[in-house]
Amino acid sequence: MIFALPCIVTRGQDDFEFLQGRLFPLPPELSTNYQIKKYSEARIIGWSRCDLGYWTFTTTHETGRFIVPGLHLTDAERPRKRIHGHNAMFSKRQIEGYTADFFAAMRDSKVEAEKALTSLVHDLRHLSHSIYHSALEVEDSCRNRNTAQALEKIKSVIASQAMLKVRIDYLDFSNSVDRFSEIEEIPVYSRVDKVKRCFSSNANSKNIDLHLVGESFRLARGPNILDIVTYTFVENAIKYSPCNQHVEILVSDTDCATRVSVSSLGPAIEKGELLEIFNNGQRGKNAVKVRPSGTGLGLSVARDIIDVFSGSIGVTPSGEIKNVDGVPFQRVTFFFQIPTSGEDAKRKSRIEKFRSQRRKAQILTT
Amino acid sequence: MWPKKLEKYRSILEIRDYIKSKKVEFKRNDLRGKIKIAVIDDDSFKPRPNLENYGFQFDELQDIKSIEKISKYDIVICDLMDVGTNFDSAIGGASIIGEIKRNYPSKYVIAYTGARANSPESIAAKEYADAHVKKDTEITKLVSELDEAIDYSLDPYEKWIITRQGLIDLDVDLREVVKLEDAYVQSVLSKDANLQGFKSAIISAAIPGHAKAIAQSLAASVIYRILFPS
Numbered sequence: 168m169i170f171a172l173p174c175i176v177t178r179g180q181d182d183f184e185f186l187q188g189r190l191f192p193l194p195p196e197l198s199t200n201y202q203i204k205k206y207s208e209a210r211i212i213g214w215s216r217c218d219l220g221y222w223t224f225t226t227t228h229e230t231g232r233f234i235v236p237g238l239h240l241t242d243a244e245r246p247r248k249r250i251h252g253h254n255a256m257f258s259k260r261q262i263e264g265y266t267a268d269f270f271a272a273m274r275d276s277k278v279e280a281e282k283a284l285t286s287l288v289h290d291l292r293h294l295s296h297s298i299y300h301s302a303l304e305v306e307d308s309c310r311n312r313n314t315a316q317a318l319e320k321i322k323s324v325i326a327s328q329a330m331l332k333v334r335i336d337y338l339d340f341s342n343s344v345d346r347f348s349e350i351e352e353i354p355v356y357s358r359v360d361k362v363k364r365c366f367s368s369n370a371n372s373k374n375i376d377l378h379l380v381g382e383s384f385r386l387a388r389g390p391n392i393l394d395i396v397t398y399t400f401v402e403n404a405i406k407y408s409p410c411n412q413h414v415e416i417l418v419s420d421t422d423c424a425t426r427v428s429v430s431s432l433g434p435a436i437e438k439g440e441l442l443e444i445f446n447n448g449q450r451g452k453n454a455v456k457v458r459p460s461g462t463g464l465g466l467s468v469a470r471d472i473i474d475v476f477s478g479s480i481g482v483t484p485s486g487e488i489k490n491v492d493g494v495p496f497q498r499v500t501f502f503f504q505i506p507t508s509g510e511d512a513k514r515k516s517r518i519e520k521f522r523s524q525r526r527k528a529q530i531l532t533t
Numbered sequence: 534m535w536p537k538k539l540e541k542y543r544s545i546l547e548i549r550d551y552i553k554s555k556k557v558e559f560k561r562n563d564l565r566g567k568i569k570i571a572v573i574d575d576d577s578f579k580p581r582p583n584l585e586n587y588g589f590q591f592d593e594l595q596d597i598k599s600i601e602k603i604s605k606y607d608i609v610i611c612d613l614m615d616v617g618t619n620f621d622s623a624i625g626g627a628s629i630i631g632e633i634k635r636n637y638p639s640k641y642v643i644a645y646t647g648a649r650a651n652s653p654e655s656i657a658a659k660e661y662a663d664a665h666v667k668k669d670t671e672i673t674k675l676v677s678e679l680d681e682a683i684d685y686s687l688d689p690y691e692k693w694i695i696t697r698q699g700l701i702d703l704d705v706d707l708r709e710v711v712k713l714e715d716a717y718v719q720s721v722l723s724k725d726a727n728l729q730g731f732k733s734a735i736i737s738a739a740i741p742g743h744a745k746a747i748a749q750s751l752a753a754s755v756i757y758r759i760l761f762p763s
Contacts, residue, residue, distance in 0.1 A: 284649065285648060285649050285652045288647065288648070288649045289614055289646075289647040289648055289649070290647075291647075292647035292667065292668050292669050293576070293647045293668060295668075295669040296579055296580070296647070296668040296669035296670075297579050299669060299671075299672075300579040300580050300582075300583055300672075301579075303583045303672060304582055304583060307582075307583070307586060368577075369576070369577070371577075372576065372577030373577075373595075410595070456618070457618065458575075458615050458618075459615065459618060459622035459623070459625065460614050460615055460625065492598075
């Protein structure tokens with residue numbers, strides 16, 4: 168942890184830590200082992216003075232005390248001894264304000280971290296139980312010697328594992344961009360298709376028609392984390408959509424880029440929120456009404472990833488607003504566009520060959 | 534010795550061991566299929582196919598606007614995250630569980646969650662729910678939790694004890710509680726699947742509407758039709 172002022176953090180009897188300040192260090196005359204121990208033993212909460220007449224501010228925190236020593240106050244008695252080069256001159260109000268703000272920021276960051284951890288545990292446990300129960304279903308199908316059913320169920324296991332992988336990548340990326348320094352050629356359409364397959368079972372459970380349209384053989388150059396963006400879009404679309412709706416994923420090419428969009432009926436996004444929802448910790452007002460839990464991290468991570476690809480990301484609301492259970496809903500299309508780095512020639516020729524064979528077969532049949 | 538006037542009232546202690554003697558007549562698998570379990574979860578209930586193999590029956594409800602929706606179920610499994618938006622969204626599903634236990638105390642509610650043990654939702658759910666199960670818990674543990682829920686639900690003694698406490702908590706006159714207990718015990722001992730005598734006693738009882746609703750929810754339970762098949 169970095170502190171602006173030198174401080175001593177106590178966590179109990181004889182358990183304390185001295186941390187130098189970034190704004191000014193505590194000079195050796197005021198930071199001998201004996202002095203630090205003495206500061207740490209200060210029982211007075213508020214202002215006190217050391218032997219040399221420098222002021223010490225002591226306040227309490229969750230598990231102990233927070234002590235800022237060696238201060239030359241502008242609005243209180245001056246130190247008895249002048250220390251060359253030590254010019255820590257502040258008012259009482261400045262120091263008290265700094266510590267109050269510091270602890271408020273610490274509390275906020277703890278709340279945010281707790282929220283993110285809660286969301287992570289929830290997602291991981293959800294995927295873990297999804298894999299577990301799908302595997303049990305496979306076991307059951309095998310016991311009944313129903314191979315076709317077993318193979319179908321295995322797809323669910325693989326899909327859940329793929330979702331787990333994306334969730335882990337997301338976690339990794341949100342903590343360290345450097346982890347993904349390796350640049351690859353990414354077949355955009357295939358990756359989108361893979362994510363779509365992951366969500367088939369989730370969509371079915373809400374009777375949502377999830378379909379992928381369009382075509383692209385383009386490649387994009389960047390770290391192998393593009394799945395996270397599509398994953399976030401599709402996951403949100405299914406999560407926020409009412410039952411019995413349709414979610415459309417469209418992949419299309421422009422002159423020098425590939426565009427992926429996910430369109431669904433979702434909580435209406437207000438004009439002022441169109442950009443804001445891509446900021447860390449921000450969620451749409453209506454989205455919160457539908458799903459109170461959420462960290463507001465997903466779209467911000469998606470934007471960071473698209474930045475790495477030098478692309479663009481956004482959302483467009485369209486159509487009429489309709490009321491679903493007291494919440495305004497509207498058709499929303501989340502999209503990203505990333506520059507093309509080449510073409511997946513192998514896949515293109517494979518698909519063209521397959522299509523030509525199918526055409527021939529059709530001609531023969533007719 | 535009780536005063537003579539009180540002696541004519543039947544006590545719940547008379548049916549304390551009722552279920553123990555009765556249970557041998559039921560096979561575990563038969564019981565599982567007889568009590569439908571409500572699941573409140575924003576997502577599909579993944580263990581459903583596996584639990585159905587064990588004989589359990591479920592109805593999935595995504596989220597509920599009013600707890601009346603679960604009035605016909607004796608056992609409720611409730612997710613904690615992203616449900617309860619129509620109640621107290623700060624504690625999610627725990628707010629639904631709290632409402633169920635306040636209005637239908639004799640129902641058995643299982644908090645079923647992927648949330649962290651120390652999340653506000655989990656902490657609140659532990660206060661209200663009869664059991665707390667993690668989403669990724671093993672199937673055998675899940676089965677034994679549900680069997681326990683069925684055992685509780687089939688026990689007319691346990692159900693009355695909880696209902697009676699609910700009535701006492703609402704400051705219902707103890708004389709009315711004694712009358713209701715008498716009617717309930719008589720209905721059970723006479724193997725009345727519709728608890729007609731108990732239902733009549735509720736109607737004539739001088740108790741507030743909320744207390745009546747609690748007693749009526751007990752009378753509406755399907756377990757008596759399982760215990761006393763015609």
